[in-house]
Amino acid sequence: MIANCSGVDMLVLDDSLLINQGKSRACYLHPADSDLVVKVPVGKKKENNQSNITELHGYQALMREQIDLLCISHCYGFVTTSLGKGLVCDCIRDDEGLISKTIWDIIIYQDDCDVDHIKEVAHDFGRFLTRRDTRLFDLNLKNIVLKLRYDGVYEPFAVDLKGRFDNKETIPVSSYFKYFARKKMVRRTRQLIERISFFRENRMQWQ
Ligand SMILES: Nc1ncnc2c1ncn2[C@@H]1O[C@H](COP(=O)(O)OP(=O)(O)O)[C@@H](O)[C@H]1O
Ligand SMILES: [Mg+2]
Incomplete structure:
Protein backbone atom coordinates (compact mmCIF):
# COMPACT_ATOMS: atom_id res chain seq x y z
CA MET A 1 0.00 0.00 0.00
CA CYS A 91 13.64 -9.08 -6.00
CA ILE A 92 15.30 -12.30 -7.12
CA ARG A 93 12.74 -14.99 -7.99
CA ASP A 94 12.92 -18.60 -9.14
CA ASP A 95 11.61 -19.37 -12.63
CA GLU A 96 8.38 -20.60 -10.98
CA GLY A 97 7.92 -17.22 -9.27
CA LEU A 98 8.87 -18.03 -5.67
CA ILE A 99 11.32 -15.65 -4.00
CA SER A 100 14.75 -17.26 -4.27
CA LYS A 101 16.34 -18.55 -1.09
CA THR A 102 19.82 -17.90 0.24
CA ILE A 103 22.43 -20.68 0.18
CA TRP A 104 22.12 -20.70 3.99
CA ASP A 105 18.35 -21.30 3.96
CA ILE A 106 18.69 -24.08 1.39
CA ILE A 107 21.50 -26.04 3.01
CA ILE A 108 20.24 -25.63 6.59
CA TYR A 109 16.48 -26.08 6.19
CA GLN A 110 15.96 -28.07 3.00
CA ASP A 111 16.20 -31.85 3.48
CA ASP A 112 16.49 -32.65 -0.20
CA CYS A 113 19.21 -30.44 -1.58
CA ASP A 114 21.98 -31.26 -3.99
CA VAL A 115 25.00 -30.01 -2.02
CA ASP A 116 27.47 -30.99 -4.74
CA HIS A 117 25.56 -28.91 -7.27
CA ILE A 118 25.47 -25.93 -4.87
CA LYS A 119 29.23 -26.22 -4.30
CA GLU A 120 29.78 -26.33 -8.04
CA VAL A 121 27.59 -23.24 -8.51
CA ALA A 122 29.52 -21.43 -5.74
CA HIS A 123 32.83 -22.40 -7.33
CA ASP A 124 31.77 -21.18 -10.79
CA PHE A 125 30.35 -17.96 -9.29
CA GLY A 126 33.66 -17.21 -7.53
CA ARG A 127 35.66 -18.04 -10.67
CA PHE A 128 33.40 -15.85 -12.83
CA LEU A 129 33.80 -12.87 -10.46
CA THR A 130 37.56 -13.41 -10.12
CA ARG A 131 38.14 -13.58 -13.87
CA ARG A 132 36.21 -10.35 -14.38
CA ASP A 133 38.09 -8.70 -11.50
CA THR A 134 34.78 -8.10 -9.77
CA ARG A 135 35.57 -7.33 -6.15
CA LEU A 136 32.82 -8.89 -4.11
CA PHE A 137 34.70 -10.10 -1.08
CA ASP A 138 31.72 -10.66 1.20
CA LEU A 139 30.83 -14.09 -0.18
CA ASN A 140 28.57 -15.01 2.71
CA LEU A 141 26.06 -17.90 2.67
CA LYS A 142 23.29 -15.48 3.67
CA ASN A 143 24.17 -12.88 1.05
CA ILE A 144 23.91 -15.09 -2.02
CA VAL A 145 20.54 -16.32 -3.22
CA LEU A 146 20.11 -19.17 -5.68
CA LYS A 147 17.52 -18.68 -8.40
CA LEU A 148 16.09 -22.10 -9.24
CA ARG A 149 15.59 -22.47 -12.96
CA TYR A 150 13.01 -24.71 -14.66
CA ASP A 151 15.78 -27.17 -15.60
CA GLY A 152 16.74 -27.60 -11.90
CA VAL A 153 19.95 -25.60 -12.23
CA TYR A 154 20.70 -22.87 -9.67
CA GLU A 155 21.80 -19.39 -10.74
CA PRO A 156 23.60 -17.36 -8.03
CA PHE A 157 22.89 -13.68 -7.24
CA ALA A 158 24.63 -11.44 -4.71
CA VAL A 159 21.91 -9.62 -2.73
CA ASP A 160 23.98 -7.74 -0.17
CA LEU A 161 26.63 -5.41 -1.54
CA LYS A 162 27.41 -3.42 1.59
CA GLY A 163 30.51 -5.48 2.35
CA ARG A 164 32.01 -5.50 -1.10
CA PHE A 165 35.18 -3.77 0.07
CA ASP A 166 35.24 -5.89 3.18
CA ASN A 167 39.00 -6.49 2.90
CA LYS A 168 39.85 -6.92 6.56
CA GLU A 169 43.30 -5.53 5.66
CA THR A 170 45.25 -2.78 7.46
CA ILE A 171 46.54 -1.54 4.13
CA PRO A 172 43.73 -2.30 1.65
CA VAL A 173 45.95 -3.71 -1.11
CA SER A 174 43.06 -5.69 -2.61
CA SER A 175 41.23 -2.47 -3.38
CA TYR A 176 44.11 -1.16 -5.46
CA PHE A 177 45.91 -4.13 -6.99
CA LYS A 178 44.19 -6.68 -9.22
CA TYR A 179 46.71 -9.35 -8.32
CA PHE A 180 45.87 -9.20 -4.60
CA ALA A 181 42.17 -8.86 -5.29
CA ARG A 182 42.20 -12.04 -7.39
CA LYS A 183 44.10 -13.94 -4.71
CA LYS A 184 41.60 -12.80 -2.13
CA MET A 185 38.64 -13.76 -4.31
CA VAL A 186 40.11 -17.25 -4.76
CA ARG A 187 40.50 -17.60 -0.97
CA ARG A 188 37.01 -16.27 -0.25
CA THR A 189 35.53 -18.65 -2.84
CA ARG A 190 37.34 -21.58 -1.23
CA GLN A 191 36.03 -20.52 2.20
CA LEU A 192 32.51 -20.27 0.79
CA ILE A 193 32.68 -23.82 -0.55
CA GLU A 194 34.16 -25.14 2.71
CA ARG A 195 31.37 -23.43 4.66
CA ILE A 196 28.71 -25.02 2.47
CA SER A 197 30.06 -28.49 3.36
CA PHE A 198 30.58 -27.64 7.03
CA PHE A 199 27.17 -26.10 7.68
CA ARG A 200 25.34 -28.80 5.71
CA GLU A 201 27.03 -31.54 7.76
CA ASN A 202 26.21 -29.74 11.04
CA ARG A 203 22.89 -28.27 10.02
CA MET A 204 20.88 -29.64 12.96
CA GLN A 205 22.78 -27.28 15.28
CA TRP A 206 21.62 -24.25 13.31
CA GLN A 207 17.96 -25.01 12.77
N1 LIG B 1 17.09 -8.80 -3.55
C1 LIG B 1 16.67 -9.77 -2.75
N2 LIG B 1 15.88 -10.77 -3.24
C2 LIG B 1 15.47 -11.76 -2.39
N3 LIG B 1 15.79 -11.83 -1.07
C3 LIG B 1 16.58 -10.86 -0.56
C4 LIG B 1 17.05 -9.80 -1.36
N4 LIG B 1 17.81 -8.98 -0.59
C5 LIG B 1 17.82 -9.51 0.63
N5 LIG B 1 17.09 -10.64 0.68
C6 LIG B 1 16.87 -11.48 1.87
O1 LIG B 1 16.92 -10.66 3.03
C7 LIG B 1 18.00 -11.04 3.89
C8 LIG B 1 18.61 -9.82 4.55
O2 LIG B 1 19.08 -8.91 3.56
P1 LIG B 1 20.55 -8.28 3.62
O3 LIG B 1 20.62 -7.25 2.56
O4 LIG B 1 21.58 -9.36 3.53
O5 LIG B 1 20.54 -7.60 5.06
P2 LIG B 1 21.75 -7.37 6.11
O6 LIG B 1 22.42 -6.11 5.68
O7 LIG B 1 21.11 -7.23 7.44
O8 LIG B 1 22.69 -8.55 6.03
C9 LIG B 1 18.96 -11.84 2.98
O9 LIG B 1 19.74 -12.75 3.72
C10 LIG B 1 17.98 -12.52 2.04
O10 LIG B 1 17.41 -13.66 2.66
MG1 LIG C 1 23.37 -9.68 4.52
Missing part, protein backbone atom coordinates in the same frame (compact mmCIF):
# COMPACT_ATOMS: atom_id res chain seq x y z
CA ILE A 2 1.13 3.56 -0.70
CA ALA A 3 -0.04 6.24 1.74
CA ASN A 4 0.39 9.99 1.42
CA CYS A 5 2.06 11.49 4.45
CA SER A 6 2.54 15.30 4.51
CA GLY A 7 2.61 15.41 0.72
CA VAL A 8 5.18 12.57 0.44
CA ASP A 9 4.28 9.13 -0.88
CA MET A 10 5.07 6.55 1.75
CA LEU A 11 5.21 2.78 1.32
CA VAL A 12 3.40 0.97 4.10
CA LEU A 13 5.37 -2.14 5.10
CA ASP A 14 3.96 -4.83 7.36
CA ASP A 15 4.83 -8.38 8.43
CA SER A 16 2.91 -9.94 5.56
CA LEU A 17 5.54 -8.48 3.20
CA LEU A 18 8.60 -9.54 5.22
CA ILE A 19 10.95 -11.81 3.24
CA ASN A 20 13.85 -12.21 5.62
CA GLN A 21 16.02 -10.36 8.07
CA GLY A 22 19.78 -9.98 8.36
CA LYS A 23 21.88 -8.42 11.14
CA SER A 24 21.29 -4.83 10.08
CA ARG A 25 18.29 -4.86 7.75
CA ALA A 26 14.90 -6.41 7.19
CA CYS A 27 13.97 -7.14 3.60
CA TYR A 28 10.33 -6.60 2.51
CA LEU A 29 8.53 -7.22 -0.73
CA HIS A 30 7.72 -3.88 -2.37
CA PRO A 31 3.96 -3.36 -1.79
CA ALA A 32 3.39 -1.91 -5.27
CA ASP A 33 5.82 -3.95 -7.39
CA SER A 34 6.47 -7.66 -6.85
CA ASP A 35 9.72 -7.47 -8.85
CA LEU A 36 11.28 -5.27 -6.16
CA VAL A 37 12.25 -5.47 -2.50
CA VAL A 38 12.69 -2.70 0.06
CA LYS A 39 15.37 -3.00 2.74
CA VAL A 40 14.90 -1.07 5.97
CA PRO A 41 17.36 -0.76 8.84
CA VAL A 42 16.84 -2.73 12.09
CA GLY A 43 18.87 -3.15 15.25
CA LYS A 44 21.11 -0.79 17.19
CA LYS A 45 22.30 1.36 14.30
CA LYS A 46 18.83 1.61 12.82
CA GLU A 47 18.67 5.41 12.97
CA ASN A 48 21.62 6.15 10.71
CA ASN A 49 20.63 3.82 7.85
CA GLN A 50 24.36 3.14 7.34
CA SER A 51 24.01 -0.32 5.77
CA ASN A 52 21.70 0.99 3.07
CA ILE A 53 23.95 3.96 2.35
CA THR A 54 27.03 1.72 2.18
CA GLU A 55 25.22 -0.73 -0.08
CA LEU A 56 24.06 1.99 -2.49
CA HIS A 57 27.62 3.42 -2.68
CA GLY A 58 29.04 -0.08 -3.15
CA TYR A 59 26.52 -0.74 -5.90
CA GLN A 60 27.27 2.54 -7.68
CA ALA A 61 31.03 1.88 -7.53
CA LEU A 62 30.50 -1.63 -8.86
CA MET A 63 28.39 -0.35 -11.75
CA ARG A 64 31.10 2.14 -12.71
CA GLU A 65 33.50 -0.79 -13.11
CA GLN A 66 31.17 -3.59 -14.22
CA ILE A 67 28.31 -2.21 -16.24
CA ASP A 68 26.93 -5.51 -17.52
CA LEU A 69 26.95 -7.43 -14.25
CA LEU A 70 23.80 -9.56 -14.15
CA CYS A 71 24.43 -11.74 -11.10
CA ILE A 72 23.57 -9.10 -8.50
CA SER A 73 20.40 -7.59 -7.16
CA HIS A 74 20.44 -4.08 -8.67
CA CYS A 75 19.71 -1.07 -6.44
CA TYR A 76 17.42 1.81 -7.41
CA GLY A 77 17.69 4.31 -4.57
CA PHE A 78 15.75 5.35 -1.49
CA VAL A 79 12.04 5.52 -0.67
CA THR A 80 10.12 6.65 2.37
CA THR A 81 8.40 3.80 4.20
CA SER A 82 6.37 3.39 7.38
CA LEU A 83 9.50 1.78 8.89
CA GLY A 84 11.95 4.51 7.90
CA LYS A 85 14.02 5.09 4.82
CA GLY A 86 14.25 2.02 2.59
CA LEU A 87 16.55 0.96 -0.23
CA VAL A 88 14.79 -0.44 -3.31
CA CYS A 89 16.45 -3.39 -5.09
CA ASP A 90 15.54 -6.18 -7.51
Whole structure:
Protein backbone atom coordinates (compact mmCIF):
# COMPACT_ATOMS: atom_id res chain seq x y z
CA MET A 1 0.00 0.00 0.00
CA ILE A 2 1.13 3.56 -0.70
CA ALA A 3 -0.04 6.24 1.74
CA ASN A 4 0.39 9.99 1.42
CA CYS A 5 2.06 11.49 4.45
CA SER A 6 2.54 15.30 4.51
CA GLY A 7 2.61 15.41 0.72
CA VAL A 8 5.18 12.57 0.44
CA ASP A 9 4.28 9.13 -0.88
CA MET A 10 5.07 6.55 1.75
CA LEU A 11 5.21 2.78 1.32
CA VAL A 12 3.40 0.97 4.10
CA LEU A 13 5.37 -2.14 5.10
CA ASP A 14 3.96 -4.83 7.36
CA ASP A 15 4.83 -8.38 8.43
CA SER A 16 2.91 -9.94 5.56
CA LEU A 17 5.54 -8.48 3.20
CA LEU A 18 8.60 -9.54 5.22
CA ILE A 19 10.95 -11.81 3.24
CA ASN A 20 13.85 -12.21 5.62
CA GLN A 21 16.02 -10.36 8.07
CA GLY A 22 19.78 -9.98 8.36
CA LYS A 23 21.88 -8.42 11.14
CA SER A 24 21.29 -4.83 10.08
CA ARG A 25 18.29 -4.86 7.75
CA ALA A 26 14.90 -6.41 7.19
CA CYS A 27 13.97 -7.14 3.60
CA TYR A 28 10.33 -6.60 2.51
CA LEU A 29 8.53 -7.22 -0.73
CA HIS A 30 7.72 -3.88 -2.37
CA PRO A 31 3.96 -3.36 -1.79
CA ALA A 32 3.39 -1.91 -5.27
CA ASP A 33 5.82 -3.95 -7.39
CA SER A 34 6.47 -7.66 -6.85
CA ASP A 35 9.72 -7.47 -8.85
CA LEU A 36 11.28 -5.27 -6.16
CA VAL A 37 12.25 -5.47 -2.50
CA VAL A 38 12.69 -2.70 0.06
CA LYS A 39 15.37 -3.00 2.74
CA VAL A 40 14.90 -1.07 5.97
CA PRO A 41 17.36 -0.76 8.84
CA VAL A 42 16.84 -2.73 12.09
CA GLY A 43 18.87 -3.15 15.25
CA LYS A 44 21.11 -0.79 17.19
CA LYS A 45 22.30 1.36 14.30
CA LYS A 46 18.83 1.61 12.82
CA GLU A 47 18.67 5.41 12.97
CA ASN A 48 21.62 6.15 10.71
CA ASN A 49 20.63 3.82 7.85
CA GLN A 50 24.36 3.14 7.34
CA SER A 51 24.01 -0.32 5.77
CA ASN A 52 21.70 0.99 3.07
CA ILE A 53 23.95 3.96 2.35
CA THR A 54 27.03 1.72 2.18
CA GLU A 55 25.22 -0.73 -0.08
CA LEU A 56 24.06 1.99 -2.49
CA HIS A 57 27.62 3.42 -2.68
CA GLY A 58 29.04 -0.08 -3.15
CA TYR A 59 26.52 -0.74 -5.90
CA GLN A 60 27.27 2.54 -7.68
CA ALA A 61 31.03 1.88 -7.53
CA LEU A 62 30.50 -1.63 -8.86
CA MET A 63 28.39 -0.35 -11.75
CA ARG A 64 31.10 2.14 -12.71
CA GLU A 65 33.50 -0.79 -13.11
CA GLN A 66 31.17 -3.59 -14.22
CA ILE A 67 28.31 -2.21 -16.24
CA ASP A 68 26.93 -5.51 -17.52
CA LEU A 69 26.95 -7.43 -14.25
CA LEU A 70 23.80 -9.56 -14.15
CA CYS A 71 24.43 -11.74 -11.10
CA ILE A 72 23.57 -9.10 -8.50
CA SER A 73 20.40 -7.59 -7.16
CA HIS A 74 20.44 -4.08 -8.67
CA CYS A 75 19.71 -1.07 -6.44
CA TYR A 76 17.42 1.81 -7.41
CA GLY A 77 17.69 4.31 -4.57
CA PHE A 78 15.75 5.35 -1.49
CA VAL A 79 12.04 5.52 -0.67
CA THR A 80 10.12 6.65 2.37
CA THR A 81 8.40 3.80 4.20
CA SER A 82 6.37 3.39 7.38
CA LEU A 83 9.50 1.78 8.89
CA GLY A 84 11.95 4.51 7.90
CA LYS A 85 14.02 5.09 4.82
CA GLY A 86 14.25 2.02 2.59
CA LEU A 87 16.55 0.96 -0.23
CA VAL A 88 14.79 -0.44 -3.31
CA CYS A 89 16.45 -3.39 -5.09
CA ASP A 90 15.54 -6.18 -7.51
CA CYS A 91 13.64 -9.08 -6.00
CA ILE A 92 15.30 -12.30 -7.12
CA ARG A 93 12.74 -14.99 -7.99
CA ASP A 94 12.92 -18.60 -9.14
CA ASP A 95 11.61 -19.37 -12.63
CA GLU A 96 8.38 -20.60 -10.98
CA GLY A 97 7.92 -17.22 -9.27
CA LEU A 98 8.87 -18.03 -5.67
CA ILE A 99 11.32 -15.65 -4.00
CA SER A 100 14.75 -17.26 -4.27
CA LYS A 101 16.34 -18.55 -1.09
CA THR A 102 19.82 -17.90 0.24
CA ILE A 103 22.43 -20.68 0.18
CA TRP A 104 22.12 -20.70 3.99
CA ASP A 105 18.35 -21.30 3.96
CA ILE A 106 18.69 -24.08 1.39
CA ILE A 107 21.50 -26.04 3.01
CA ILE A 108 20.24 -25.63 6.59
CA TYR A 109 16.48 -26.08 6.19
CA GLN A 110 15.96 -28.07 3.00
CA ASP A 111 16.20 -31.85 3.48
CA ASP A 112 16.49 -32.65 -0.20
CA CYS A 113 19.21 -30.44 -1.58
CA ASP A 114 21.98 -31.26 -3.99
CA VAL A 115 25.00 -30.01 -2.02
CA ASP A 116 27.47 -30.99 -4.74
CA HIS A 117 25.56 -28.91 -7.27
CA ILE A 118 25.47 -25.93 -4.87
CA LYS A 119 29.23 -26.22 -4.30
CA GLU A 120 29.78 -26.33 -8.04
CA VAL A 121 27.59 -23.24 -8.51
CA ALA A 122 29.52 -21.43 -5.74
CA HIS A 123 32.83 -22.40 -7.33
CA ASP A 124 31.77 -21.18 -10.79
CA PHE A 125 30.35 -17.96 -9.29
CA GLY A 126 33.66 -17.21 -7.53
CA ARG A 127 35.66 -18.04 -10.67
CA PHE A 128 33.40 -15.85 -12.83
CA LEU A 129 33.80 -12.87 -10.46
CA THR A 130 37.56 -13.41 -10.12
CA ARG A 131 38.14 -13.58 -13.87
CA ARG A 132 36.21 -10.35 -14.38
CA ASP A 133 38.09 -8.70 -11.50
CA THR A 134 34.78 -8.10 -9.77
CA ARG A 135 35.57 -7.33 -6.15
CA LEU A 136 32.82 -8.89 -4.11
CA PHE A 137 34.70 -10.10 -1.08
CA ASP A 138 31.72 -10.66 1.20
CA LEU A 139 30.83 -14.09 -0.18
CA ASN A 140 28.57 -15.01 2.71
CA LEU A 141 26.06 -17.90 2.67
CA LYS A 142 23.29 -15.48 3.67
CA ASN A 143 24.17 -12.88 1.05
CA ILE A 144 23.91 -15.09 -2.02
CA VAL A 145 20.54 -16.32 -3.22
CA LEU A 146 20.11 -19.17 -5.68
CA LYS A 147 17.52 -18.68 -8.40
CA LEU A 148 16.09 -22.10 -9.24
CA ARG A 149 15.59 -22.47 -12.96
CA TYR A 150 13.01 -24.71 -14.66
CA ASP A 151 15.78 -27.17 -15.60
CA GLY A 152 16.74 -27.60 -11.90
CA VAL A 153 19.95 -25.60 -12.23
CA TYR A 154 20.70 -22.87 -9.67
CA GLU A 155 21.80 -19.39 -10.74
CA PRO A 156 23.60 -17.36 -8.03
CA PHE A 157 22.89 -13.68 -7.24
CA ALA A 158 24.63 -11.44 -4.71
CA VAL A 159 21.91 -9.62 -2.73
CA ASP A 160 23.98 -7.74 -0.17
CA LEU A 161 26.63 -5.41 -1.54
CA LYS A 162 27.41 -3.42 1.59
CA GLY A 163 30.51 -5.48 2.35
CA ARG A 164 32.01 -5.50 -1.10
CA PHE A 165 35.18 -3.77 0.07
CA ASP A 166 35.24 -5.89 3.18
CA ASN A 167 39.00 -6.49 2.90
CA LYS A 168 39.85 -6.92 6.56
CA GLU A 169 43.30 -5.53 5.66
CA THR A 170 45.25 -2.78 7.46
CA ILE A 171 46.54 -1.54 4.13
CA PRO A 172 43.73 -2.30 1.65
CA VAL A 173 45.95 -3.71 -1.11
CA SER A 174 43.06 -5.69 -2.61
CA SER A 175 41.23 -2.47 -3.38
CA TYR A 176 44.11 -1.16 -5.46
CA PHE A 177 45.91 -4.13 -6.99
CA LYS A 178 44.19 -6.68 -9.22
CA TYR A 179 46.71 -9.35 -8.32
CA PHE A 180 45.87 -9.20 -4.60
CA ALA A 181 42.17 -8.86 -5.29
CA ARG A 182 42.20 -12.04 -7.39
CA LYS A 183 44.10 -13.94 -4.71
CA LYS A 184 41.60 -12.80 -2.13
CA MET A 185 38.64 -13.76 -4.31
CA VAL A 186 40.11 -17.25 -4.76
CA ARG A 187 40.50 -17.60 -0.97
CA ARG A 188 37.01 -16.27 -0.25
CA THR A 189 35.53 -18.65 -2.84
CA ARG A 190 37.34 -21.58 -1.23
CA GLN A 191 36.03 -20.52 2.20
CA LEU A 192 32.51 -20.27 0.79
CA ILE A 193 32.68 -23.82 -0.55
CA GLU A 194 34.16 -25.14 2.71
CA ARG A 195 31.37 -23.43 4.66
CA ILE A 196 28.71 -25.02 2.47
CA SER A 197 30.06 -28.49 3.36
CA PHE A 198 30.58 -27.64 7.03
CA PHE A 199 27.17 -26.10 7.68
CA ARG A 200 25.34 -28.80 5.71
CA GLU A 201 27.03 -31.54 7.76
CA ASN A 202 26.21 -29.74 11.04
CA ARG A 203 22.89 -28.27 10.02
CA MET A 204 20.88 -29.64 12.96
CA GLN A 205 22.78 -27.28 15.28
CA TRP A 206 21.62 -24.25 13.31
CA GLN A 207 17.96 -25.01 12.77
N1 LIG B 1 17.09 -8.80 -3.55
C1 LIG B 1 16.67 -9.77 -2.75
N2 LIG B 1 15.88 -10.77 -3.24
C2 LIG B 1 15.47 -11.76 -2.39
N3 LIG B 1 15.79 -11.83 -1.07
C3 LIG B 1 16.58 -10.86 -0.56
C4 LIG B 1 17.05 -9.80 -1.36
N4 LIG B 1 17.81 -8.98 -0.59
C5 LIG B 1 17.82 -9.51 0.63
N5 LIG B 1 17.09 -10.64 0.68
C6 LIG B 1 16.87 -11.48 1.87
O1 LIG B 1 16.92 -10.66 3.03
C7 LIG B 1 18.00 -11.04 3.89
C8 LIG B 1 18.61 -9.82 4.55
O2 LIG B 1 19.08 -8.91 3.56
P1 LIG B 1 20.55 -8.28 3.62
O3 LIG B 1 20.62 -7.25 2.56
O4 LIG B 1 21.58 -9.36 3.53
O5 LIG B 1 20.54 -7.60 5.06
P2 LIG B 1 21.75 -7.37 6.11
O6 LIG B 1 22.42 -6.11 5.68
O7 LIG B 1 21.11 -7.23 7.44
O8 LIG B 1 22.69 -8.55 6.03
C9 LIG B 1 18.96 -11.84 2.98
O9 LIG B 1 19.74 -12.75 3.72
C10 LIG B 1 17.98 -12.52 2.04
O10 LIG B 1 17.41 -13.66 2.66
MG1 LIG C 1 23.37 -9.68 4.52
